[in-house]
Amino acid sequence: MLPYKNLLLIKKNSQVAVFRQIATQFIGLIQEEKLLPGTELPSTRALAFDLALHRKTIMAAYNTLVAEDWIESLPRKGYIVSPRLPEVRPRSYHANRLASYQSAPGFMFKTLENFTYPPSSIRNANLIIDDGFPDIELLPKEAMLNEYRRVLHKTDLKKLNSGWDPEGTPDFRIALCEFLNQTRGLDIQTANLLTTRGAQMAIYLAASLIVQPGDKVVVSDPCYFFATKAFEQLGVELIAVPVDEHGMCTDIVEDILSKHVIKLLYVIPHHHHPTTVTMSTERRNHLLRLIRDYRLAVIEDDYDYDFQFQYDPYLPLASGDHDGNIIYIGSLTKVLGTPFRLGYMVAAENFIKAAAEWRILIDLRGDVFMEHVVAGLIRNGELTRLIQKANKLYRERCHFLADLVHTKLGDVVDFKRPNGGMALWLQFPKDFPLQKIIKKSLSLGLGIAGSTYTPETNVSYNAFRFGFASQHEDALEKAVEIFCRSFSR
Template sequence: MLPFKTLIKIDKSLKLPVYQQIANCLIGLIQEGILKPGLFLPGSRLLALQLELHRKTVIAAYEELISQDWLVAVPRKGVMVAANLPVIRPRSFRKTVSAYDGEAAFSFHTIPTVAIPAKPVFTHTPLVVNDGFPDARLAPLGAWVRECRSVIESPRYFKLLMYGSPTGNEALRREMQTYLGNTRGLSITADHVMITRGAQMAIYLAAAMIIKKDDYIIVGSPNYFFADLCFEQLGARLLHVPVDEEGIDVDAIEQLCASKKIKLLYLITHHHHPTTVTLSAARRMKLLAIIRKYNLPVIEDDYDYDFHYSSAPILPLASADHGGNVIYIGSFTKSLGLSIRIGFMIAPANFIAGAASLRRLMDLGGDNLSEQALANLLADGTIERHLKKSNKVYHERRDLLCDLLQSRLGDAVQFTVPTGGMAIWLRFSRKISLKKLSEKARAMGLQITSGEQYHYGTTSQNAIRFGFASLNNKEIAEVVGILEKLVR
C-alpha cells in the first residue's frame, strides 16, 4: 500500500475544509501518475486511520471526487481511480515543486523597459437579461465604502496617490497569493501575480506578449467573442475547435499541435463562455500532457470560478503540473458585482515582469485606492462571506429559472442546467427568430440579445446566454412570462 500518510498533507490551520484538502491531494497524485487509472483506493476506515481523521471526512473527500469523475464507486469492491483517465508515468515521491518555479518554458515577446518618473449600457427598459453579470444589489457596498474611506484617511494615503507598480498594489498581490492558494490550490508567490483593470486587460496583455502576425492560435467554437476580437486584432489566425458537453475537444487540439506550429491555446475550463459547460476531468488530464509535450502556451480564462452550485469546483489547470505554460486569468468584477475593474494574471515571474513593461505603454500604474481596499476586504474575510451569500442566492435563482423555463416554454427551448456560473445557454427552436423575438420583447419592456454575437461563419447557434444572477425571483418570473407569451 502506498504511504498515504506521507503523500497526503493536511493543514488544519487553513480555511479550506480538510476533506477538500484530501480531495485536492488525491487529484494531484492522479495527475502525477502515482495513482493509476483502475487502482482501488484504501477503504474509508483504513485511510482515516492512517491520516488520524474521522471516517466521515474521508468519505466526504471520496464523494467529492466521485462527483467530479476522478473516482468511481464499484459496488462491493470499493472506490477506484476512474479507468478513462490517461495513464501517466509515475514520478518520485519528492516534495511537490511549484509549476511556476523557474522561467517560462515557452517563448514570448520581449518588451523594452520604459523608464517612468519616480513620482508622478445603460437602458431605460425595465427588465434586462444580460450576458451573465452579478447582482449589484448584493454587493458589499457598505464595507467597500468603509475600506475606501479608511485608506483615504490613512496617513500613508499620499504615497498611494503616486504612480503604483504596473504589476499592481503590493498588499493586494500578497493577499492574492493566500486567496488563490486556499481557493484554487495555486502554489505561487506575489511575484507570480499581476493585478489588471479587469480580466479583459489580462487577456490582451498575455496574448500580445506571445502572438505575432499570422500566428496560429486555438480557440473553442463557439468562443468568448471579445477574446476572439482581441486575438484577431493582434493578427492571429484562429483555429476553431468544437466545444461539446465535456468542454473543448482535446483530441482536435492534439491533432492541430502535431500538424501546425501553435503559438497559443485559449480556453475557459469552468462555465465556458457562451455554452456554460465545464471541461471534464479526463480531458483535463490529457490536455495537461499535451501542454507539457508541446510546451504549449495556454491562457486559462477562469472568469467566474467562485460560483459553483452542484459540487466543489475541479481545480484549474494552473494548479497542476503544466511545466510553466499556463497563464491563469480571473476577475473580481464578477465576484463583487460593482463597477470596479479588478482582474488578475498568474504566470511565471519573468513573464509577469515582461507583461508589466508592456502595460506601462498603456497604463502607467494601477488603481491603488481600489486595490488597497480590496486587499483589506480579502484580509478581513468580507469577500469570503459575500461569496458564500451570493452562491446561495444565485443557486436558488438558477433553480427557479430552470423550473420555469421547463414548465412554461417546453419544446420551444433546450438547455442543460449549468453546475455553476451566472448564465444558462438557452437554445431556441429553429422556428423562432431571435432577432424578431428580441424586437418584440423590447416593446414589452424586456431587453434580450438577438444572439448575433454567437454566429460563426454561416452557422447560427440560435441561442443566447440567459444571465440569471442579476435578476431576483420576481424579475425572473416576469421575464419568463414575457417569453412565454412571445413563443406561444
C-alpha cells in the same frame, strides 16, 4: 476665456488706428455670435499683455465700445458684453463651414469588423437580462466604505500618490495571492501576480506578448466574443475547436497540434463562455499532457470560478502540472460587479514582469484605491462571506430559472442546468426566429443583453445566454413571461 491673441489681428501699417481696429473686431465677434450678451471680457491689463500693446490703447478701444453700447463697464468688476443685445447662440469661429469634428477626418484608421454590442435602446428597457453579472445589491457597502475611509486616512496616503508598482499595489497582491492559493489550489507568490483593469485587459496583454500577425491560435467554438476579437486584432489565424457537453474536444486539439505550429491556446475549462459547460476530468488531464508535451502557451480564462454549486468543485488547470505554460486569468469583477474593474494574471515571474512593462503603455498605475479596498475585504473575511452568500443565492436563482424555462419553453429550447456560474445557455431550433423574438421582447419592455449567437450574425448557433444572478425570482419570472408572449407556439 477666448484666445483673443489669435482672434484680434492688428495691422500696424493700416491707416485705421489700432484702438479702432480692436473695437471693430470686437463688434464683429459680437455680431458673429461668438461673444454672447453678458460675456465677461478680459481686463485692459490682461488684453494689453496678450496683444503686446499699451494699456491705454485697450482702454481707448473699450471706451469706444461702451460709447456705442456694445459693452458695459461694471464698477470693480470690469467689462461685459451688453446684456441688452439680442439673444444669440455660439457658432463656429470660422464662417461658412462645419465645426471641425462634424466632418470625417482626412486620414485612414482601423475599425472593428462585425463588432456587435447590445444597442443603447436596451438600456431603456424596463427589465434587462444580462450576460451573467453578479447582483450588486449583495455588496457589503458599509464594509467597503470603511475600507475606503481607512485608505484615505492612511498616513502614507502621499506615498500612494507618488508610488510606482507596475505589477499592482503590494498590499493587494499579497492578499490576493493568499486568496487564490487557498481557493484555487495554486502555489504562487506575489511575483507571479499582475493586477489589471478586468480580465479583458489581461487577455489582451498576454496574447500581445505571445503572438505575431499570421500565427495560429486555437480557440473554442463557440467562444467568448471579446477574446476572439482581441486575437483577431492582433492579426492571428483562429482555429476553432468544438465544445460539447464535456468541454473543448481535446482529441481535436491534439490532432491540430500534430499538424500545425500553434502559438497559443485559449480555453475556458470552467463554466465555458458562452455554453456554461465544465470540462471533464478526463479532458483536463489530456489537455495538461498536451500542454507539457508541446510546450504550448495557454491562456486559461477562469470566467466565474467562485460560483460553484457542487461540493467537490473542479480546480483550475493552472493548479495542475503544466511546467509554467499556463497563464491563468480571472476577475473580481464577477464577484463585486461590473462597475469594479479588477482582474489579474497569474504566470511565471519573467512573463509577469514583461506583462507589467507592456501594461504601462496603456495603463500606468491601475485602480490603486480599489486594490487597497479589496485587500482589506480579503483580510477581514468580507470577500469570502460575500462569495458564500452569493453562491447560495445564485444556486437558488439558477434552479428557479431552469425549472421555469423547462416548464414554459421546454418544447422550443434545449439547455442543461449548469453546476455553477451566473447564466443559462439556451439553444433553439435552427428555424426559430430568435433575433425577431429578441426585438419583439424589447418592444414589450424586456431587453436581452446576454451574448447572442444566431445565424443572422454569421454564427452557426441559435442561442443566447440568460443571466440569472443579478435578478430576483419575480424579475426572472416576468422576463420568461414576456419572452413567451413575443412569439406564438
